[in-house]
Amino acid sequence: MISLRDLTVRYGDTVAVDGLTTDLEPGKIYGLLGRNGSGKTSLLSVLAAYRKAAGGSVTVNGVDPFENAQAMRDTVFVRDAPDVPQADRVGKVLGFFARLRPRWDAAYADHLAGTFGLDRRKRVSALSRGQRSALGVVIGLATRAPLTILDEAYLGMDAVARSVFQRELLADYLAHPRTIILSTHLIQEVADLFEEVLILDRGRLIVQEDTDTFRSRGVAVTGPEDAVETFVSGRTVLARQSLGGVRQATLYGSLDDDEQRRAGSAGLTLEPVGIQDLFVHLTSAERTPEAVR
Template identity: 45%
Template sequence: MTLPSETTSAVSARGLTKRYGRKTVLDAVDFDIPENTICGLFGRNGAGKTTIMSILTAQNFATSGNAWIFGEEPYENRRALSRMCFVRESQKYPDDAKPVHAFAAARMFFPNWSDDLADQLIDDFHLPTTTRIKKLSRGQLSAVGVIIGLASRADVTFFDEPYLGLDAVARQIFYDRLLADYAEHPRTVVLSSHLIDEISNLIERVLVIDDGRIVLDEDAEDLRGRAVTVVGAESAVNEFVDGREEIHRERLGPVASATVLGALTHTDRERLRELNLTTSAVSMQELIVRFTQHADATGTTAEQHATAPRGAFR
């Protein structure tokens, strides 16, 4: 089955479902990731992130529904598979393999492989290329995956948290090299990560999965302006948030803070001053966490939030 050309994206899914016995890991998932986009795939452990990526890369089978890479199903599709690179934290290598062997194999598989970029990254990460992979530290093992993912320059690259073994300096090198090479060689990159704030400035698209369902699918720039936290006397906070969609609240004595969805207007800011309330920005990580908690509590997805009347889910 081929996805109709008018709806073709780099990565697409319709009704994607995966069950193991009675357990539903993915529940009729729909999404599209545009070509030449860095997309963050977020969710708690066990939410379904790795399952999605495994199905998209033909390393797992869906129970029902469809997945496409540039409009083509990936299973037994040599053309589609050659356009993808999937790097995961638990990547396995032969016992006697060395990084130099892994890079030589990648060079043969990925048509856009860059030796120059691989060599630069090997130097950046101080990676010993002739040491057996099973003897490498966790950080060095992560570096092997990161180098393959970046130097492959595949049309679609999935990173399933392979960089968690890197220290903060090495992760920053990864982010910097990713952005620099992406600017010169645009492609679609999907980053699965728990370090949401750390990669928030990299991503252009946000997908959040929770309990097998997509609860947020949005342009990152739009998401950044979706919410604000209002702080002050609880009575004043109550007055301001009345009729708005509140997704989180905290209290400390007579002071309350409420996180509400929606951009502030000029009138809103005047009202905040009148009520002696202050505001603070909501980080992408906090917003995603709050949105996920809110969806758990209400059973409401992001699409339903977008179309529902204001205040409907308070």
């Protein structure tokens, strides 16, 4: 169980995480979304005990993870470039983690290394960007830490390798359940893995919902301009687009059966909005965090 209470992270005068309060239940895959500078990596760094919070509290299984040896052993934090010595060979790096991590699965690490085409004899400095990302993914998955944090860990991979990563992550999670936090900009590719979605915007948590509920909150209403505007009056409109006399309005908020029937009677078309599109609308520069609460 992860519990955050009024968590604040600062860099000088800059507030990266602003009074965040939430709980994350164990044994789920969480999607942590946010634009650049939203505070995602700062938050994850506190969870992984890489950084001490400036204010508030964080507990993982009831203890503050900072400088707590047991909590750190039970957490793995992999970023877009793995934090390993560049001069070491891949085999040495994997051997180091095998000695350091009590739940390390050497056979699974070998399987992943072969799947991603990692040469154990190569030095980390000689790996391509995609291979370095693959090394980070091997570390993140084979560690099998109760709290596994992947912060854009697979960003350097090509499309095929990313697809393999998604398949491996889901299969291993089902076989060995644990808490996994995925922070990503490639939302559309991995959204089906998320069980719960969290969105940070300018250091504040603006959305935390199970994925199906969050998906249901987005609806695109299309039809004659006047009919659309009448229907969406009083609702949270995330965006509008017009072409000739036709307008499309993106709403935030689910519609009940009666509202859907009323839309059909007015000649309006209703379509679902994907998680990525919802995210883009909710975090647009002109929208304030309070506007979607």
